[in-house]
Amino acid sequence: MIPKCGARGALVAMTIASVVLAGCSARTPERAQSSPTPSVESSTARPHGKPTSIPIHFNANRVGSKYVYFTKQKQNRKVYVLRADSETGQYTGQDTGRTTFVNPHVIFYGQAGKRLVADAPTGTVVERDKTVRMTGGVRATSADGLTLRSDTLRYDDQNDTVHGEGNVVVTTPQGEQLQGETLDWNLRDGAIAVNGAH
Numbered sequence: 001m002i003p004k005c006g007a008r009g010a011l012v013a014m015t016i017a018s019v020v021l022a023g024c025s026a027r028t029p030e031r032a033q034s035s036p037t038p039s040v041e042s043s044t045a046r047p048h049g050k051p052t053s054i055p056i057h058f059n060a061n062r063v064g065s066k067y068v069y070f071t072k073q074k075q076n077r078k079v080y081v082l083r084a085d086s087e088t089g090q091y092t093g094q095d096t097g098r099t100t101f102v103n104p105h106v107i108f109y110g111q112a113g114k115r116l117v118a119d120a121p122t123g124t125v126v127e128r129d130k131t132v133r134m135t136g137g138v139r140a141t142s143a144d145g146l147t148l149r150s151d152t153l154r155y156d157d158q159n160d161t162v163h164g165e166g167n168v169v170v171t172t173p174q175g176e177q178l179q180g181e182t183l184d185w186n187l188r189d190g191a192i193a194v195n196g197a198h
Helices: 006-015
Strands: 056-061 068-074 077-084 086-091 098-102 105-109 115-119 122-126 131-135 138-142 147-150 152-156 161-171 177-186 192-195
Touching: 068 086, 068 098, 077 098, 077 122, 138 152, 147 177, 161 192
Parallel strands: none
Antiparallel strands: 056 086, 068 077, 077 105, 086 098, 098 122, 105 115, 115 138, 122 131, 131 152, 138 147, 147 161, 152 161, 161 177, 177 192
16 A cells, blocks of 8 residues: 655655645555555546546565565554565555555554464555455464464454454464364454364
């Protein structure tokens, strides 16, 4: 997702002076370690000469130890920090951003010190519903030593939960395993529920 203010907003404004973006949003993602390269597709004319929305494409790649970063905050609380090797995305207006990340490493922060660290081959952040979806086989570890595995993992901003699906396996620090179809991890209290357990 492309931020609407800060360093990246200035870069976009300087790169495409003809595009006027709406004012700053309250939530501005951080990508302190990367240098995005925005590009713009040609606009097409509408019947009465009014141009259509111009999609803004952007990408950034890891350079050495400098990763691509994306931070999500909610009500002055850090919800997650995403680190990745690269990102590609498109933005056509407010709440339209969609960004794909390669090798995302995400730290989800719950309340009272709860935390979940997840890794996957691919991740997607969608601005409209404020979700993060990790795919390709996810491995995660909780602050209290639980190991979680699933085919996919999705952060749900509305319910403050992380939802895993497909071949879910939870392993305790003592080596005990619980398998199921889906998993829900509540960021507010750290409670974990495995559905379809066997």
